[in-house]
Amino acid sequence: MLDIKLIRDNPDAVRQRLADRGRGDEAAVDKIAALDQERRNLITESDKRKALRNAVSKEIGALKSKGQDASGKMAEMKKVGDEIAAADQRVAQVDEQLRAILLGIPNLPHPSVPAGKDAADNPEVRQWGQKPEFAFNPKPHWEMGEALDILDFPRATKISGSGFILYKGAGARLERGLISFLLDLHTREHGFTEISPPFLINRDAMIGTGQLPKFEEDMYRLRDDELYLAPTAEVPVSNIHRNEILRHDQLPIYYCAYTPCFRREAGAAGKDTRGMIRVHQFDKVEMVKFAHPETSYDELEKMTANAERVLQLLGLHYRVVLLCTGDMGFASAKTYDIEVWAPGQNAYLEVSSCSNCEDFQSRRANIRFKDKDGKNRFVHLLNGSGTALARLYVALLETYQQADGSVLLPEILAPYLGGERAIRHR
């Protein structure tokens, strides 16, 4: 949520930066300003009457305690009370309208974010490693998974529907091993505290990080309870400190968490339909930081480096792109995407998205810290995948496939795979 004061004081700047995103949100700025003005006028009026009522009510109390008649004043205040109720009702209406609009406005891009329309305009920041070369035609993971009997898409479909994965045998163990590998890396080497959060999330938490109210159709929702399946651990973990005031010496706080992620992928029908590149349920290890506003951009660079470290240790070629204004997520002010090379796809796959949301989420979720001067300020919230598992899995299979159809995984994973690096057809 944007700061209403920012819109009030700098409507033109806000309008411009929203326009840079290319979603037409700038049109709401004038409406917001008008509602804000109306709201303040109504509050001023209401407050005046409340002050009067408070004063006269005290007089009434004093009169009554002396046994004197106060019926005139009481009748008068009855009328004032009705006026207050009417005014407050209008305030509530305007408030609700204002809030509804504000909750639907995306964050403003950071000045360092390049203007652009879509993914084609995202500048590449750097590359690491090289595309692996094969003496044979590298296969896509879905063929490998079937041949090796480690992935069973038809049966996953039988159980749930399209867009689900069933891992089997060495395939299941690899998934489990990767989760442990990632959590160990971030907790032991990058200073993150491991969290295992609830996967069912209430509405307030979903609003806090920005999934709701705008993206309701992207989420799985329970029918009988006001609960949603977590689309990412960003939601439960960022909401850990909702409605809290942290001490400045607690910052920065680093959390990481493994969760499955559930996404309806509404609107993505027909895209990436084969294999496990776009699915309704995937595993992910997520990093979340609660940072001091002055250092949050340094934290973003560090977090991105932490995510890159995963791919470096696994020897996977990747590139980092900086999302342009038109391609950024709703809550983010600046985002780096990390894309790993998948030889079987002949394409880069997004395995991590590292974002600084600044105070956009913390304002929604009311997460503050007391600074050195004793002033309460909103923390900056960052989140980054470290990393998404399904696509990492794709890159691993496709990169490390051998001519004989087996897979020889990086040595570093061996301890997580019972000492067995190779996956062969049995």
Next chain:
RNA sequence: GGAGAGGUGGCUGAGCGGUUGAAAGCGCCGGUCUCGAAAACCGGUUUGGCCGAAAGGUCAACGUGAGUUCAAAUCUCACCCUCUCCGCCA
């Protein structure tokens, strides 16, 4: 799910429908004292909105939301949460 008890400031814990934004204690911050510290003593110590250049003024908040009343932490209703017992269950 059923029965009962309860939700007040960082914590413990008072609170009669009317000078209670809220006693008291603890904690914390500042000061006095001290070579220094402790103790003691003094002072301070919730958050948000609105008006204002500021000083300041004012409104709101005692789980949440409605209601009764001139006036609600205090009365009524609904919901949420916690605890105890029972039931069920991995």
